[in-house]
Amino acid sequence: MSAAWTKDKLADRSVELINKASSLLTESAGLEALAELRQDLREDCNSVVVVGEFKHGKSTFINALLGREIMPADVAPTTATINTVIYDSIERVEVLNNDGSTETYPLTAGILNRYTASAEFDPGTIQFLRIYCNAPFMNEDVMLVDTPGVGDLNKHRAEITYRFIPRADVLIFMLDMTAPFRRSEQEFIEQHLLNKGTDHILYVANFADRIDEEEMDSVIQRLERRLAAVTGHTGRVLPISAKEALLGTLRQDEELLNQSGLRSVELAIREIAGTSGKAENKLRNYLKRYGNALRLLHAEASAACEMTGKDIETLLGETQRVEAFLSRREMWESQIADYLSEQEEEIAYMAVKSFDYFAERLRKDIGQRIQHFQGGDIKILAESQLPLHIGLQFSQWTDQYAGSLHTLFYRLEQEVGQGLMNVFEQSVNIKAYKEDRLELNAEGAIRIQRSVSAPVKAGLLIGGVGAAALLVGAPFIIPVVGMAGLPFISQKLAEKQLERAKPELLAAAEIHLSSLFDESRALLRNYVQDSVNIIGTQTIREFSRLVEGAKASLEMEITVKKETAVSKQVRRDELLGLVDLISSNDSQVREGEVTNGQLQRS
Template sequence: MLADYNKLRQAINESFEKINRAAQGINDEILSQNILNQEKLNQNIFNLVVLGQFKRGKTTFINSLLGAEVLPTAVVPLTSIVTVISYGETLKITVVFKDGSTQDIRLEQLPEYITEAQNPNNIKNVKEVRILYPSPYLKDGVRLIDTPGVGSIYRNNTDETYNYIPKVDAAIFLLSVDPPISQAEVEFLDDIKKYAAKIFFILNKIDYLTPKERTESLEFSKQVLESKVGLANVRIFPLSAKLALEGKLAGDEEKIKSSYLPFFEAALSDFLLQEKGKTILLTAINNAVQQGKQLLALIGLEKKALGLTVQELSEKIEEFNRQMEVIAQEQTDAGYILKGEMGKLVESLDKNLADFRETQVTRLYNVMRQYIQNNSGLSNRELKEAVDKHLASLVEDAFEQWRPVQTQLISESFEKMVTRFTVKANQIIQHIGEISRNIFDIEVEAFSKIEKLTDESDFYYMLEDDDTMFMIDPSRLSYLLPGFVFRNLIIRDLRKKIWDQLDRNCGRIRYDFVQRIDKSQRAFISQLNEKIQGLLDGVRKAVNRALEKKQISDKEVEMNVKKLNKNELILSEVLADLERLKKELSY
């Protein structure tokens, strides 16, 4: 499973290992960074969130992916806590509490923490449960995340659950043939599609149907998803999780094939490789190439330094250190200026948010006032519920139209600023290059990375209101008031309600944007500083090491040159292999 992805990842790992061996004894910083890049590749986590109503066979499906009965079948329909299943050499279950403490438990204790029956209203303050299990499926980088079922994930409004939604790599939504897709599922999907970049749909329990009934059920579910949820080109994977699990437990390939699980696994593999996986692999290749080229340049520098006399080399090192004091000040100044520019970007965001809020308060007030008049025939209770629902929809629609435009504007402004500072960064590095070339006769690679505004976001709208949002208390017989009086009470408090909803979500959007801007800015400055410091440290260590060896003996110098020549050849071959892998991924 996921063989193509693992094949390419293994090839990149081999290149990392060769660079690591070449860097040993030459440059510890490159070695450390290369090891970190390799770990990042191998610890790649693919978040696969499983969703669905109870009695859809969710537990059996998860167990079929794992190839073992890890989750008890009586647990999942009652679950109220997020459960994260990752790879581990042996089964291990850890309960993570909201205060940060943890507790290891046995499998039979699991219901005590994740079910509503034994942990009502989460009185034990559980944040999530983490399960480690030695499944080959998880070893390939997949992390299964089981969330509370449809109808509870959003109504509880728990941050622990919401935080997983913006970060999913793929969501799996389970339907089943008994009964067909429900209105509750349609409403839930209407929400989840805004957060999940990819949703896989599975129609479970197909072993209960004839081939004709299976086709009809698939077509019906597809039609509902496209017409009611507004999804296009929906693909639904038929599945018998029961047969898949039985087949995996028995090692029966025919039963696994008849369950249709391999078709879903193949689609998941393609998604992992072609979309998320491709990006991960290309990033790893680029990191390896960067480290390999830098190491190759430092090897060339050390070889040239070994050709100088001790006196010549000492003089060049002293001159290089004097020049680097100027570079350090240039580097500090660039960081301060960039932070100031980012502050101006946040000020622009604040102004845009204020303008949006003012405009929308007036617009929504007029729209809602007319809506109330048009629905004067409803009872007081029905009117309040209708107003709440309609206003929440209008507020969310307003933000959904404004937020992407604002994201684009901020992203463009951010990238323009960073582009300008990339020019400044390259001026600094060019200065280092001129100094290095004049003193040591080596070339330095430019810093061309332009950091984009990060897409990572934990944002979600908060549109649920308490009954106190309108100053009408149902417990005081407000619903028994004459209709016109009740309507006037709602209209009286309408502008404040609209303002509160807009202001609350404007604040959340501002926080989200500021966090993303700050994270992107820090990433850019960090990359710039690492690039400059890496160059400085690399040059200093290479020439100092050459000086030490020349002060020992000519034989030591000769042996070191042979070692450097060997590593130079290895690195040239590695860089050629990486370029080939890069082209292979591009097709």
């Protein structure tokens, strides 16, 4: 019997549990975790990020994909925010402000025009817009991202654009086939795209309607040669007329759509998105979160069930103990903070040590590459081959090492959650977690049990739901700054004899690498610090939710008790049913295996 877990099934199960549990539990942390998971599942999709110079037809192209004129695209300079488009049956626009707040509006041209370059708003106050629309293209689990333009003078906005780039499953770089390839485009590609891998980049050349058909092949070939010179690899350039493509979708004119180039571009997008191979990991991560939410919910439901058997005095006593525990918040928060800063140091030490080992090997490798260089153009070696090699090595290292770091963070998070839980159960009589509970000796003091066996010890997670998921979603990336244009080769050097140029190049490479390594080390330390901070705040937040929830259920139970005896029995039966439902889901999750993007029962 195969019980494959899919995103849809996870979403359905979450909804089922939410519906069942919401009438029985109040302020439930498990329910909130499930609702967050449900939301993320709804929004989970391949992201297609469109970048390129201003006025190259990016917004028009996105409108063509959507088959509707949603993005403002005009002769006047337009897009002034980063606009993400996600499928949803209820159309709306969410403005995500910098302070974390969100405003929701109906999806109308008037609203979107408020956020164009000619309108009066401060781009510094906004992170990005999230546009929910029910255009058919979006049905296919795709999030489209429209960006203002490369070389954005607004620093804040440019930084947000750069944040979307590493998360892109497909990155479309929009060129203008009627204009020469610009310096700013070259810089953008070198500085922001190449060090993130190139397999997912699609170069699209717009304004095909402005070129004679006979010229098309040679124009595209010229662009491809230009790109090869810049990027060092052969990328395909697909021609398009975004304007005709838009007309084609609006009129549902299949011939025009084919002729415009849109169909070929859509096909290429699907090909890249389909091979990204991330689906399995994502699903595994969702399942992990689902499992955590189930354990929270299980704890809450069994606690509530247990309460149904107690009399009002006992319940009142426990309510007081929970309140007392909450009033000692400062104490346990500061103990957690101490522990975290110790751990942060330890993790940072390990990470830097591993980085140093990598750096040393890279340093030797680069030295050898220069020493053994047999001739040819040393300028090409210095300006393109070495930087590309360094960039590649860096991204390989970060890809590899990110996994180990996340495991450490995940464990740390478990320990913190577990420590808090232990103290809580010491002071309060609610037996939330019946299995795998660790013993605690000193009352009040947080003794954190090292979870020696790596992954999830069932039933003990508190913070696992929020922070770990967040971290896994935010890849650790070292932006290899200034990588592309290694500045150390001068014209003079290039003209020298090879053997005389080598020592100079070696010395220059040494200096360059040293500063690169220093910068990376600092970034790595910051990354560890940020991650540990997130773990601290998230875990405490989740934990507080759980304690507040316990208090709320106690109060609810007291209220129920004061009412009729019948409702008490019904409530107990319903809670028992809920506990069973959670348990059966939980065992299915544990037996789940991921294959081909689906979780199969082993």
